[in-house]
Amino acid sequence: MVSADTRKIRLDHIAVVLNQPRIPENIGAAARAMRNMGIRELVVVDPNKNFDFDPILKLATHAASDVVASMRLYPTLQAALAPYRFVVGTTARLGGQRRVSDPAVTARKLIPVSQENRIALVFGREDRGLSNEDLRLCHALVNIPTADFSSLNLAQAVMVLCYEMNRAAADDRRPFTPKLANRYQLDGMYDQLREILIRICYLNPENPDYWMNHLRNFFTRLGLRAREVSIIRGIIRQVNWYSEKRYRDGLEEGLQKAREKETCD
Ligand code: SAH
Numbered sequence: 001m002v003s004a005d006t007r008k009i010r011l012d013h014i015a016v017v018l019n020q021p022r023i024p025e026n027i028g029a030a031a032r033a034m035r036n037m038g039i040r041e042l043v044v045v046d047p048n049k050n051f052d053f054d055p056i057l058k059l060a061t062h063a064a065s066d067v068v069a070s071m072r073l074y075p076t077l078q079a080a081l082a083p084y085r086f087v088v089g090t091t092a093r094l095g096g097q098r099r100v101s102d103p104a105v106t107a108r109k110l111i112p113v114s115q116e117n118r119i120a121l122v123f124g125r126e127d128r129g130l131s132n133e134d135l136r137l138c139h140a141l142v143n144i145p146t147a148d149f150s151s152l153n154l155a156q157a158v159m160v161l162c163y164e165m166n167r168a169a170a171d172d173r174r175p176f177t178p179k180l181a182n183r184y185q186l187d188g189m190y191d192q193l194r195e196i197l198i199r200i201c202y203l204n205p206e207n208p209d210y211w212m213n214h215l216r217n218f219f220t221r222l223g224l225r226a227r228e229v230s231i232i233r234g235i236i237r238q239v240n241w242y243s244e245k246r247y248r249d250g251l252e253e254g255l256q257k258a259r260e261k262e263t264c265d
Contacts, residue, residue: 009107009168010114015041015084016158019077019134020125022048028059028068029155030123035064037162038169042071043120045080059155077122077134085117086110089130089138090161092151100143103161107168109140121161126154181229189229190216192236200243 004010016034021027021044031042053068060068074080081087088110094100101109110119122138124130129151135141144152144160152160181189194212197203203211224232 004115006115007111008170009111009165011038011165011169012040013114013117014039014110014119014121014165015043016162017043017045017077017080017120017122018047018154018158019045019080019122019130020047021123021154022126023154024048024050024052024055025059026126026154027071028056028064030158031056031060031064031067031071033155033159033162035060035067037159037166039162039165040067040070042067043074043080044071045074045077047073077137081120081122081137083118084120086113086119086140087122087138088119089122089135089141090124090157091135091141091143092129092146092157094143094150100141102145103142103164104167106140106142107164110165111168121158121165123154123158178225179227181224181226185226185229185233186219186224189219189233189236192233196236196240199240 016030016039018027018030021030024047027042027044027047034040034042056068057065072080088106091100113119121142122130122134124134142161143150144157146152190212193215194203194208197211198205198208222228
């Protein structure tokens with residue numbers, strides 16, 4: 001049996017509920033946004049009297065026509081919300097007693113809820129949003145942070161929420177913990193570093209620890225991994241080898257010249 005990944009939100013448990021949408025194009029555009037983000041359950045409450053499928057389907061495009069085809073209609077918000085165990089309201093307005101959070105935070109909180117519970121994301125009508133009475137049916141409220149003009153187009157608000165739900169479905173949030181260098185490897189690296197820096201006259205041999213402490217802080221901040229420490233140690237070894245070679249070569253060259261001079265004299 002394949003067990004569900006409980007670190008991810010269950011998109012198949014999420015529905016978008018549009019309360020009294022006035023503009024059919026917004027229903028179509030919302031359906032398309034849902035389809036883009038992998039959410040398929042669309043519920044519409046008491047739409048405009050001139051409810052017309054043509055503009056809905058036009059904006060939904062062929063890709064989201066199945067979302068429109070399976071859309072459910074209800075006369076009241078209360079009836080529409082009856083099957084859901086967790087209801088999230090969306091609002092452009094802050095203030096009063098409204099305790100709101102942002103879409104990403106909400107999506108994260110919904111991950112565990114979504115495992116066993118159907119969730120409704122409720123959106124208000126274009127001209128007045130959700131009423132206080134509607135908001136009382138919600139367990140949580142979400143506001144999409146904006147500049148001073150806070151009211152988004154209905155379908156665009158649906159997109160932002162669905163996008164965050166999709167992120168919470170894709171991101172398994174397993175923190176990546178690389179293998180960090182151990183103390184032995186780090187201390188070996190610092191010893192080598194001190195030695196080579198003294199040799200190349202970068203550190204004052206009287207007081208090498210002053211600069212070494214700066215370097216230690218610098219490397220500590222980086223949180224070096226085992227592999228990175230071995231690269232740095234390899235570089236130090238190579239610099240050491242090369243400087244010794246140059247030194248030997250220089251000595252030999254000097255001796256050679258001295259011998260040549262002797263034979264010439
Ligand atoms: N004039 C209305 C805004 C309605 S916009 C008002 O002041 O409330 C239609 C719907 O889109 C809203 O009911 C809400 O569901 C959603 N919406 C628009 N802007 C939003 C925002 N900044 N945050 C959350 N939802 C928003």
